[in-house]
Amino acid sequence: MSSDISKVLVVGGGIGGLCAAIALRRQGVAVDLVEIKSEWTVYGVGIIQQSNVVREMARLGVLDGYLEVAYAFEDVGIYDLQGNALVRIPGQRLAGPEYPANVGISRLSLHQVLSTTAIDLGTQVRLGLSVESFQQDATGVDVSFTDGSAGRYDLVVGADGVYSKIRSMLFGDTYKPRFTGQAVWRYNFPRHPSIDHLASYVGAEGNAGLVPLSDDLMYMFSTSHEPGNPRYEPAQLAELMRDRISKIAGLVGELREQITDSSQVVYKPMEVVFVNEPWFKGRVLLIGDAAHATTPHLGQGAGMAIEDALVLSLELSGSGSVEERLERFMTRRFERCKYISENSIMAGEREMARDATFDRIGLTKAMLKLTAEPI
Numbered sequence: 001m002s003s004d005i006s007k008v009l010v011v012g013g014g015i016g017g018l019c020a021a022i023a024l025r026r027q028g029v030a031v032d033l034v035e036i037k038s039e040w041t042v043y044g045v046g047i048i049q050q051s052n053v054v055r056e057m058a059r060l061g062v063l064d065g066y067l068e069v070a071y072a073f074e075d076v077g078i079y080d081l082q083g084n085a086l087v088r089i090p091g092q093r094l095a096g097p098e099y100p101a102n103v104g105i106s107r108l109s110l111h112q113v114l115s116t117t118a119i120d121l122g123t124q125v126r127l128g129l130s131v132e133s134f135q136q137d138a139t140g141v142d143v144s145f146t147d148g149s150a151g152r153y154d155l156v157v158g159a160d161g162v163y164s165k166i167r168s169m170l171f172g173d174t175y176k177p178r179f180t181g182q183a184v185w186r187y188n189f190p191r192h193p194s195i196d197h198l199a200s201y202v203g204a205e206g207n208a209g210l211v212p213l214s215d216d217l218m219y220m221f222s223t224s225h226e227p228g229n230p231r232y233e234p235a236q237l238a239e240l241m242r243d244r245i246s247k248i249a250g251l252v253g254e255l256r257e258q259i260t261d262s263s264q265v266v267y268k269p270m271e272v273v274f275v276n277e278p279w280f281k282g283r284v285l286l287i288g289d290a291a292h293a294t295t296p297h298l299g300q301g302a303g304m305a306i307e308d309a310l311v312l313s314l315e316l317s318g319s320g321s322v323e324e325r326l327e328r329f330m331t332r333r334f335e336r337c338k339y340i341s342e343n344s345i346m347a348g349e350r351e352m353a354r355d356a357t358f359d360r361i362g363l364t365k366a367m368l369k370l371t372a373e374p375i
């Protein structure tokens with residue numbers, strides 16, 4: 001790593017921030033990471049990580065530990081709402097022939113693998129605080145933290161998610177999260193023997209997916225149109241989720257009646273934001289959802305955050321001024337993330353319009369082709 005980048009502050013201990021810490025520590029950079037939550041928990045159920053992510057996990061040096069706690073699978077199956085197979089899209093083994101194409105992993109397991117690795121590599125993690133303010137000059141950034149402490153860094157990486165404080169500090173109110181009109185419903189089940197791949201059920205009357213997370217566990221997700229972004233009573237959630245998938249037969253229909261515990265339904269309105277200009281000013285940069293939060297329709301939001309982290313560490317170790325290196329980072333990241341962001345949002349809009357001409361299979365294949373390209 002160039003000697004002018006020897007100490008970096010990462011703001012946010014989610015997937016993107018942790019991967020940035022890991023990648024930078026592997027380059028010998030000192031990393032402080034601050035996370036606003038005092039209990040470092042993660043919300044949600046599980047996450048799909050596709051072949052490009054498996055490849056980048058290998059490059060981050062975490063693949064073996066990660067695969068131990070993930071469910072490896074090859075194909076994506078797309079079915080109609082009666083459960084009839086429409087197409088089976090074969091997986092691409094981008095990490096090498098000995099590694100699986102795709103994985104499903106619980107968010108908690110992913111967090112544990114990444115946080116343990118980051119800490120073992122020497123990342124200095126502080127919980128329950130954030131950045132209060134910063135001032136930068138030509139050679140560094142002076143940061144004041146919310147606990148009254150301070151530090152000077154060669155670079156600050158804002159990986160603080162869709163409601164990024166660092167984004168507001170850089171761009172004011174220019175970029176604010178927007179509700180897309182849809183929400184996601186998720187629920188865990190014992191894994192059904194037939195769910196040894198990602199199964200996606202699609203049609204104008206609804207949609208759902210089943211994702212294996214381990215030999216014993218899988219989760220169901222469904223996206224729905226929720227005009228006005230209503231706030232539901234927590235006790236209603238199981239009944240509402242059953243309603244949203246009531247037009248789906250086959251395995252989803254069989255599982256539907258098992259959605260009875262509202263406390264286990266994870267409901268999340270979809271919010272998006274895209275910073276449509278370079279994601280840095282001086283020595284302060286955004287990555288992940290802070291720069292490009294999108295909907296989960298292509299299952300690539302975390303994938304893009306992980307890729308950002310890896311490309312950042314690679315570009316920082318290159319030559320040129322800090323600005324030139326960050327510009328090269330942007331060149332490698334902007335269009336790829338924009339494609340994922342825009343096409344994910346477009347898929348949701350076509351669902352809301354109940355557009356029977358929406359070529360979801362074509363979009364999935366195009367996304368897989370694009371994300372297979374090296375970063």
Ligand SMILES: Cc1cc2nc3c(=O)[nH]c(=O)nc-3n(C[C@H](O)[C@H](O)[C@H](O)COP(=O)(O)OP(=O)(O)OC[C@H]3O[C@@H](n4cnc5c(N)ncnc54)[C@H](O)[C@@H]3O)c2cc1C
Nearest residue numbers: 012014015016036048130160161288289296300301302303
């Ligand atoms: C319902 C749903 C399903 C999804 N499914 C998938 C999927 O299957 N595959 C996939 O690849 N992606 C998926 N995504 C997207 C994925 O979850 C995100 O893209 C990913 O979590 C982004 O990581 P991040 O680190 O940028 O942000 P986050 O995961 O949001 O992490 C940000 C971190 O910063 C912390 N923080 C916030 N503010 C501050 C502050 N001021 N100071 C310090 N710390 C702060 C937060 O507490 C958090 O720990 C899904 C998203 C949703 C909503």
